[in-house]
Amino acid sequence: xxxxxxxxxxxxxxxxxxxxxxxxxxxxxxxxxxxxxxxxxxxxxxxxxxxxxxxxxxxxxxxxxxxxxxxxxxxxxxxxxxxxxxxxxxxxxxxxxxxxxxxxxxxxx
Numbered sequence: 001x002x003x004x005x006x007x008x009x010x011x012x013x014x015x016x017x018x019x020x021x022x023x024x025x026x027x028x029x030x031x032x033x034x035x036x037x038x039x040x041x042x043x044x045x046x047x048x049x050x051x052x053x054x055x056x057x058x059x060x061x062x063x064x065x066x067x068x069x070x071x072x073x074x075x076x077x078x079x080x081x082x083x084x085x086x087x088x089x090x091x092x093x094x095x096x097x098x099x100x101x102x103x104x105x106x107x108x109x
Contacts, residue, residue: 015048
């Protein structure tokens, strides 16, 4: 597999997201971002421990503090996940429509 180069900003935002998400796993965050777990682990070890200087906001849902960069990357990751889910659901819907048409044609009442 080809090695991908990520910007330092992306790496820091990924680390911020991991550190600001309670109960987050490296595997889960890496999957959301489309990166390898090992890469994220290395970034957390190198850039971790809140080295970001971005502004801080409070998430009303969980009452936790997260930086603007972490919030943006979290929302971008969720957007990617939701888009993939939408495509999957549309595909399933189309398959069900085709199956319904097929079986409707099979009945000879």
